[in-house]
Amino acid sequence: MSTCATASRELAEPLAGTAATARTWLLVEQPGPWGADALASSHLSPAVGRALARAVEGTGVRVALIRRPGRHADCHEPALQRVFAAHTAPGRSWIRTTALADPAALPELDFAALGAGEHGGLWEAYEGDPLALVCTNGKRDRCCALLGRPLAAELAASGGTEVWEVTHIGGHRFAPTLFVLPYGYAYGRATAHVVKDALEAARGGRVRIADCRGRSAWDRPGQAADLAVRALTGEEGADALDVTACEGAAPRWTVTVAHTDGRAWRVEVAQGASAPPRPESCGKALGTPARMDVVAVTELQELRAGA
Incomplete structure (x- = not known):
């Protein structure tokens, strides 16, 4: 079966300069299935999804849904949903986090300030391991499901990694795609070795240069x-x-x-x-x-x- 990822790999398409662009990310935990436009087609309230999409326009903030690796066929909703806000500019990278019973208030955040790197004491500082986000949204592109889900499952099973599935970080044809926070570097054609090396580098304040697509803070x-x-x-x-x-x-x-x-x-x-x-x-x-x-x-x- 020919796929966009197979074609890109066989043609040795370069990775540099292909990362999604956003200085700040808002990541909202939403288990269950995702549609191609996940904000409008998931278990997240469509009204909340539409309001978020409007609220972040022109602010430098990008919204994505996340979930833990595993089965996603209409699983039960958690009592609390984990939310992360992460700024990726060099020298000013940070992650803030909270757990919400209802994400309906998220569109009221000051996205202009968040996009500029000012969190204003929002929520709690996240001080855990770097976040590994693997795109797995098969409704958007089958390569993300075929290649991303097994990678996310392997990483979760190995332990010691804060890994999440994510709806979209761009570049389906580079699947499996990986995004690492707090620094905001994206990777393509990722393997478990690439992910572990990229995370180990991030723990030490470094960047894995090989297989890197770029830092989302920049165009x-x-x-x-x-x-x-x-x-x-x-x-x-x-x-x-x-x-x-x-x-x-x-x-x-x-x-x-x-x-x-x-x-x-x-x-x-x-x-x-x-x-x-x-x-x-x-x-x-x-x-x-x-x-x-x-x-x-x-x-x-x-x-x-x-x-």
Whole structure:
């Protein structure tokens, strides 16, 4: 059976610069089955789902539903539903959490502040292991179910990992897809080894560079630029690099990546089209998805020295 993930893997489609973009995430526990548009089609009240979708528009916050790995055929509702809010900007990453009997009040949160990285003491600080979120929503793409669910189940069975299934983190064709909080780096074609290595790195404040799609805090050119500088320098510190400027527009950008030690790089990123055509999602027509190609990386200190 041919799938979008099989085609992407066989064509060696690059992963860098393909992560979903959001500076802050709101994750709401909702067991049971999910539809393709999970906020509107799940056991979550459709009215609450629609209100959340409206409330986060333009705020930099992205909402997703989560559930524990396992069987999901109309399982009973928990007395309390776990909720996480997580900000992913470097140097200011945080996770806040609570358990709610009813998520109906969630649309009233100050999403503009949350998107800007200000939690204002909301809920409790989460101090547990990094969160591993594996996309498993088969109603959105069968690859997420076929490849994501076994991975999530394997991780849960191994213990010692705070693992959740999640409705959508983008990039079905890179399944199994993984998202790690608090730093907000996404991974594609994940295996149990990749997940465990990425989580171990996150526990130590580091980033696993291999198999990484990018940090959700930045737009896709910034994601590609960050990973290019990490590949060049070997820098693994999650908060060591920041994207401080992104100038231009498709199909070409100039991105500035700064290090906490004062170094900086100018990264030229060009948007290309993946060829030959392939399905961006199972059951969809063939397409040529955009890819972020790093054309050049120049250390700005070198430019000043030669001026």
